[in-house]
Amino acid sequence: MAEELNMPQMGYDMKEGVVVKWLMEEGASVNIGDPIAEIETDKAVVEFESYAEGILQQILVEEGTKVNVGDAIAIVGDGSETTEEVVTPETTEEVVTPETTEEVVT
Template sequence: MAKTVVMPQMGYDMDAGTLLRWLKNVGDPVARGEAIAEIETDKVNIEIEAFEGGVLRKTLITEGQTVPVGEPIAIIGGADEVIPEVETAAP
């Protein structure tokens, strides 16, 4: 089943994060715990890890884009799985 990756909250007062770069490309296999992206907050740069294994099926934001905590940023699923439509913030 496809899983949505969201912008994590890295601190109590964090309300948004900026995607610095994708570490995986769409179609790449992803292992649980593997870094898929690097984000920037007002205090730190950190890598986001996948909570599920599978294939990076879709990226929902672009490098340099800032989105609120909890906003969907990517979808990880099976190679042949149908991916649901996900509402995202405008770039």
């Protein structure tokens, strides 16, 4: 049976993370504890270890994508299943506009 791998919460206040790099390709054999991706949090880039065993059937998000904690990022199964319907995780993009203040000295 196929299992979704979800964006983990790697810190108490982590709400989202960025998939920086996939360390495995689709079709690769995955064991529990194998590092499969690098995830960027607010504070660091850490390896995400698989909590499922099988074949990495489908990568659901591209490198550089910001993903909410709990959203699916990949599917691991035994290779016999087909992923007919996959829910694409919602991604969020935060745009920060710096406030500028102009100080006038008279």
